[in-house]
Amino acid sequence: MMDNKKQVLFIQGGGDDGYTADAKMVSAFEEALGNDYEVYYPCLESDDTAPDFGWPSQIGRKIDELKEFAILIAHSLGASLLLKYLSENTISKKISGIFLIATPFWSGSEEWKQGLKLSEDFSQHLPEDIPIFFYHCQDDEEVPFIHLAAYQEKLPAAAYRRIPKGGHQLGNNLDSIIRDIKER
Numbered sequence: 300m301m302d303n304k305k306q307v308l309f310i311q312g313g314g315d316d317g318y319t320a321d322a323k324m325v326s327a328f329e330e331a332l333g334n335d336y337e338v339y340y341p342c343l344e345s346d347d348t349a350p351d352f353g354w355p356s357q358i359g360r361k362i363d364e365l366k367e368f369a370i371l372i373a374h375s376l377g378a379s380l381l382l383k384y385l386s387e388n389t390i391s392k393k394i395s396g397i398f399l400i401a402t403p404f405w406s407g408s409e410e411w412k413q414g415l416k417l418s419e420d421f422s423q424h425l426p427e428d429i430p431i432f433f434y435h436c437q438d439d440e441e442v443p444f445i446h447l448a449a450y451q452e453k454l455p456a457a458a459y460r461r462i463p464k465g466g467h468q469l470g471n472n473l474d475s476i477i478r479d480i481k482e483r
Contacts, residue, residue, distance in 0.1 A: 313376030350414020378402035404449035
């Protein structure tokens with residue numbers, strides 16, 4: 300790793316093949332960002348006995364391994380659990396930006412959702428002065444587009460990018476995300 304490269308941590312989405320499915324998106328990020336960036340893509344292991352699958356603690360360890368001013372990108376379940384980690388823990392690293400793709404907003408009383416849900420006041424506990432960007436396709440077949448409105452209500456200062464088509468994986472069209480990252 301060269302010290303002058305900007306670090307990018309990509310947190311995968313969930314599901315049995317979440318890591319493999321998101322690998323295509325990670326490759327597209329690596330290609331689009333070019334040699335000035337180093338994309339770090341760890342495989343998170345799911346602990347099915349933990350209400351949050353054990354992901355937030357793994358995410359915290361990965362953030363601790365980063366240099367200052369890293370960029371955090373997360374997809375789907377990984378995006379919601381990144382927000383959960385950041386709103387429940389203090390991080391010592393300076394982060395350049397948080398880029399969240401197809402982020403579910405967990406609600407409801409089902410037992411399995413309880414460990415995934417954010418606290419009612421989560422927005423007040425996120426690190427200050429880190430820009431947060433949300434990206435969501437209107438035709439997302441996994442996470443309904445309405446979830447974006449729930450975040451907009453809780454985090455009005457974040458940037459929201461509504462994408463007409465691309466499904467859950469944005470069709471690997473990362474142009475708007477790349478533009479936002481390069482402006483950081």
